[in-house]
Amino acid sequence: MTEMRTPLPPTPTLETRRLVLRPLREDDVPAIQRIFPQWEVVRHLNAQVPWPYPDDGAATNMADCLAQRARGEKMFWAITLRGSDELRGRIDLWPGDETTRDNRGFWLDPRLHGQGLMFEAAEAVTRYAFEVLDWPELWLTNAQANQGSRRIKEKQGAQLIDVTPNVYVSGPGLRETWRLTREAWRARPGDRA
C-alpha cells in the first residue's frame, strides 16, 4: 500500500540544468491563457479540459489549483527557463495509490517541445517525490497516441500496467497506465536508452 500523506508541505522551488520549477502563482494566468489553448497542448489531455477553451479558462483553473494547494492536496510548478521567470509550462504532483492510479500531469509550450525539457522537469519532480516526500511509487498515465509523454515514462523506468479506453479532447482513445517504483527509477535507462 502506498504511503502518501496529506496535507503536503509547501511547494519547493526545484532547479535543473536548464529549468527552474517554481510554485505556480496567480499572476501566471495570462501566460497560461496564451499558451495552453493550443491543439498540440490539449489534444491528448482528458476530455474534462474545456474545449474550445473559454476566455476565463486559465483564471478558473488557477482558482481551483490554488485552493487544492492551500488544502495541501496537490503541488503545482510553473516551468520556467533559467534566466526568465515567465511560465512556459506546468507540472503537477499529487498523492494517490493503485486505486486512483494517477500522480502527475504536465504540459509545455509547443515552441519548446522536443528538447528534452519535460524529461528534465519530470526527473526533478520524481526525485522530489521519491527522495524528499519519500513516496515509494508513482502511477502515471498518458494517451497511447501521445508518444512524447509515453517516452518520458519509459526513460524514467516506468512499467506499463494496462491499456484502457478513455476520452480525450481529441475524442475516444486508449489510456496507458504506468507504475514507477523508486527502485526502478533509480535503475532508469534515462538518456542512456
Ligand SMILES: CC(C)(COP(=O)(O)OP(=O)(O)OC[C@H]1O[C@@H](n2cnc3c(N)ncnc32)[C@H](O)[C@@H]1OP(=O)(O)O)[C@@H](O)C(=O)NCCC(=O)NCCS
Ligand atoms: C508530452 C510533452 C510534455 C513532452 O514534452 P517534451 O519536452 O517535448 O518532451 P522531451 O523533449 O523531454 O522528450 C522526451 C522523449 O520523448 C520523445 N518525444 C517527444 N515528443 C515526441 C513526439 N511527438 N513523438 C515521438 N517522440 C517524442 C523525445 O524524442 C524524447 O525521447 P528520446 O530522448 O528518446 O529522443 C509535450 O509534448 C506536451 O506538452 N504535450 C502537450 C501536453 C501533454 O500531452 N501532456 C501530457 C499528458 S499525459
